[in-house]
Amino acid sequence: MNNLLSMAWKEMRHDFRDVKTLVFLLAFPILLMLILGFALTNAFSSNATIKDVKVLVHNTSSGQLSKAYAAFAEEAGKTGIVFEDVKTGMDGREEVEQNRYTDYLEISDGGIHLYGSSRSTIESNIVQGMMNSFADRYNAAAAVAKQDPAKVATLLAAAGPEGYIQDSSIDAERQPGAIDYYAIAMTVMIGLWGAMSGGSLIRYEIVRGTAARLAAAPVRKSDIFIGKVLGSVVLNMLCVLVIVMFSKYVFKAYWGDHLLPVFLVLLTEVVMSISLGLAISYMMKGEPSGGVVMIIVQLASFLGGAYFPLGNDIGGFLGSVAGLSPIRWANQALTGIIYNHSMSSAWTAMMLNTGLAVLFIAVAAVMMQRKEGI
Amino acid sequence: MMNVLELRGLTKKFGDFFAVDNMSLQVREGEIFGFLGSNGAGKSTTINMVSSLLRPSGGEIRILDRDIAKHSRFAKMNLGIVPQDLAIYEDMTAFENVSFFAGLYGLRGSELKERVEEALEFVGLSDKAKSFPKNFSGGMKRRLNIACAIAHKPKLIIMDEPTVGIDPQSRNYILTSVRKLNETGCTIIYTSHYMEEVEEICSRIAIVDHGKIIAEGTKEQLKATITDVKDIRIGLKTLDGLEPALLQSIPGIRVLSVQQDEHAVRIQSDAAVDNLSKILKQLIDGGMEIRSVAEQAPTLETVFLTLTGRNLRD
Ligand SMILES: Nc1ncnc2c1ncn2[C@@H]1O[C@H](COP(=O)(O)OP(=O)(O)OP(=O)(O)O)[C@@H](O)[C@H]1O
Ligand SMILES: [Mg+2]
Numbered sequence: 001m002n003n004l005l006s007m008a009w010k011e012m013r014h015d016f017r018d019v020k021t022l023v024f025l026l027a028f029p030i031l032l033m034l035i036l037g038f039a040l041t042n043a044f045s046s047n048a049t050i051k052d053v054k055v056l057v058h059n060t061s062s063g064q065l066s067k068a069y070a071a072f073a074e075e076a077g078k079t080g081i082v083f084e085d086v087k088t089g090m091d092g093r094e095e096v097e098q099n100r101y102t103d104y105l106e107i108s109d110g111g112i113h114l115y116g117s118s119r120s121t122i123e124s125n126i127v128q129g130m131m132n133s134f135a136d137r138y139n140a141a142a143a144v145a146k147q148d149p150a151k152v153a154t155l156l157a158a159a160g161p162e163g164y165i166q167d168s169s170i171d172a173e174r175q176p177g178a179i180d181y182y183a184i185a186m187t188v189m190i191g192l193w194g195a196m197s198g199g200s201l202i203r204y205e206i207v208r209g210t211a212a213r214l215a216a217a218p219v220r221k222s223d224i225f226i227g228k229v230l231g232s233v234v235l236n237m238l239c240v241l242v243i244v245m246f247s248k249y250v251f252k253a254y255w256g257d258h259l260l261p262v263f264l265v266l267l268t269e270v271v272m273s274i275s276l277g278l279a280i281s282y283m284m285k286g287e288p289s290g291g292v293v294m295i296i297v298q299l300a301s302f303l304g305g306a307y308f309p310l311g312n313d314i315g316g317f318l319g320s321v322a323g324l325s326p327i328r329w330a331n332q333a334l335t336g337i338i339y340n341h342s343m344s345s346a347w348t349a350m351m352l353n354t355g356l357a358v359l360f361i362a363v364a365a366v367m368m369q370r371k372e373g374i
Numbered sequence: 375m376m377n378v379l380e381l382r383g384l385t386k387k388f389g390d391f392f393a394v395d396n397m398s399l400q401v402r403e404g405e406i407f408g409f410l411g412s413n414g415a416g417k418s419t420t421i422n423m424v425s426s427l428l429r430p431s432g433g434e435i436r437i438l439d440r441d442i443a444k445h446s447r448f449a450k451m452n453l454g455i456v457p458q459d460l461a462i463y464e465d466m467t468a469f470e471n472v473s474f475f476a477g478l479y480g481l482r483g484s485e486l487k488e489r490v491e492e493a494l495e496f497v498g499l500s501d502k503a504k505s506f507p508k509n510f511s512g513g514m515k516r517r518l519n520i521a522c523a524i525a526h527k528p529k530l531i532i533m534d535e536p537t538v539g540i541d542p543q544s545r546n547y548i549l550t551s552v553r554k555l556n557e558t559g560c561t562i563i564y565t566s567h568y569m570e571e572v573e574e575i576c577s578r579i580a581i582v583d584h585g586k587i588i589a590e591g592t593k594e595q596l597k598a599t600i601t602d603v604k605d606i607r608i609g610l611k612t613l614d615g616l617e618p619a620l621l622q623s624i625p626g627i628r629v630l631s632v633q634q635d636e637h638a639v640r641i642q643s644d645a646a647v648d649n650l651s652k653i654l655k656q657l658i659d660g661g662m663e664i665r666s667v668a669e670q671a672p673t674l675e676t677v678f679l680t681l682t683g684r685n686l687r688d
Pocket of ligand 2: 417418419458534
């Protein structure tokens with residue numbers, strides 16, 4: 001344990017003393033935020049407002065669900081979201097694909113399905129959040145109905161006229177402006193830069209020759225390994241923290257009222273990124289892995305919308321590749337939390353990140369055990 | 375007496391290439407053991423296996439009579455390693471470097487601080503404790519490299535070319551500290567390209583070639599093995615008119631070198647062939663004026679040359 005901590009501490013010391021890298025790590029995203037955020041303000045203000053959110057609905061449900069939905073649609077409609085019934089001959093998903101609707105909602109007695117547009121992420125997240133809270137409430141009601149049908153009405157009514165809307169907390173005034181978008185996008189991008197730290201953790205010791213000393217010292221390999229990852233996670237999270245705070249207080253970017261889940265998503269992203277870099281560096285067997293990691297990071301940044309929102313210009317294939325970018329998951333997760341108080345994409349992102357981190361660390365650990373030296 | 379290090383049939387293959395080939399060796403307590411060999415002989419590969427940086431392809435390594443594969447922690451606690459390539463962090467002060475590595479051996483608090491100061495003092499870097507190695511001279515870096523290996527007071531210290539590429543002053547400092555370390559009870563394995571260093575400080579020497587030990591013993595023992603070669607030095611008034619090719623053709627001559635600044639010719643020749651009179655006659659016939667003729671005692675250089683047919687530093 002002591003050795004693990006001194007490895008972690010040493011790792012942080014290297015990072016802190018590498019002033020050039022540190023400055024770059026902080027200045028680059030802040031500068032980009034400034035340039036993109038303020039230069040593109042106009043482009044963003046013409047973007048979707050809540051009034052442009054149109055949901056196409058195909059409702060085949062009956063009974064309780066149908067009634068509940070009707071009540072919900074009426075309340076939700078007051079926010080400016082338009083719910084339109086599907087007409088014969090319309091293909092709901094195609095309509096969303098074509099960007100004529102933000103979402104396509106299928107309601108049947110089997111359940112609720114929402115097909116969101118991958119292009120208008122923020123709007124789609126809003127609808128998704130509302131549907132989630134609707135579903136939650138309906139499920140609760142349905143569970144109660146089995147026990148005591150009399151109480152259902154009370155429960156649904158308890159939501160009040162603004163119930164759903166409050167839950168999803170749409171602030172009609174609050175539109176993500178360019179700076180808000182880039183504050184999130186850049187922070188998420190810096191999180192992924194953890195892959196570069198991760199990729200150089202082991203190589204750092206090999207290049208300096210200190211791998212020879214570490215191998216000769218009575219330290220478990222796993223302590224070296226975990227200690228270095230830990231130090232790197234702490235440092236990368238500190239950078240992320242600084243960038244969030246800087247954008248929040250200096251650029252007045254909107255980060256919502258729930259910073260804890262925001263940081264949790266970012267933490268899992270950082271851990272996943274560092275593990276990714278580490279696994280790649282082990283797979284490259286001591287060859288410089290920086291190039292490969294760099295390409296992955298840049299591709300993921302581009303596809304994930306770090307430099308500009310990949311909204312309306314990408315089609316099928318690129319769109320589905322974009323879905324593989326950790327930056328996109330994190331972007332959606334943060335947008336969900338910040339604008340919609342919805343944790344659903346946040347859970348997805350955190351789970352994906354954690355799962356991948358475990359996988360990458362396992363790969364690196366197996367390779368580390370097999371490898372000579374460290 | 376206890377073997378501080380013992381190698382039994384140690385082998386390391388890189389692909390099909392045997393970098394270390396079935397090497398067996400015993401180093402006893404209190405020795406300064408020299409490890410001599412030309413570039414690529416397999417010295418560092420051997421050392422890197424002893425220090426767990428490389429995994430042996432075969433054979434056994436024992437430190438203080440215990441197999442390091444089974445008693446890894448025990449072996450590591452008793453071993454200090456001075457790698458051939460500098461192994462220090464440039465962005466940490468001299469003190470922080472030694473302290474970090476010594477900390478890995480379980481030293482803490484005031485004991486750690488004392489040991490670190492002691493180690494820095496030992497290599498003459500006390501006044502540089504708070505400086506960063508990036509501002510150090512080559513010799514100072516080498517000394518720090520040594521300090522990092524000794525703070526935890528290991529019983530065995532292995533130094534892989536600790537004096538490579540440094541000024542004479544730092545070199546003398548290092549040689550003196552090696553002797554001092556040895557006097558405190560440390561067993562030392564010392565690798566070098568510099569024959570004079572090895573000759574000066576080592577009590578026993580192994581000559582390594584192509585991954586094998588081809589000779590082993592004290593300096594005297596090694597030199598005594600050279601009975602089939604004689605080493606003759608002939609001083610001349612001037613080298614003008616000297617024709618080495620003619621001399622070379624005299625039977626029995628193995629190596630002939632002309633020492634320009636000393637106006638001398640040095641000849642290594644088969645001891646069994648009586649050719650001195652022919653050599654002298656050849657020189658006199660060529661109009662050379664002979665000032666002195668002497669048979670040299672063999673040096674480690676001669677031993678190395680005879681055994682491997684090569685100079686140590688080509
Ligand atoms: N990782 C490796 N992969 C392949 N071959 C290697 C590797 N390490 C060393 N070798 C080869 O093994 C041989 C022995 O190398 P080693 O470094 O042990 O020599 P050395 O005696 O220390 O030489 P020097 O005096 O130059 O330090 C050399 O031919 C070298 O090229
Ligand atoms: Mg070597």
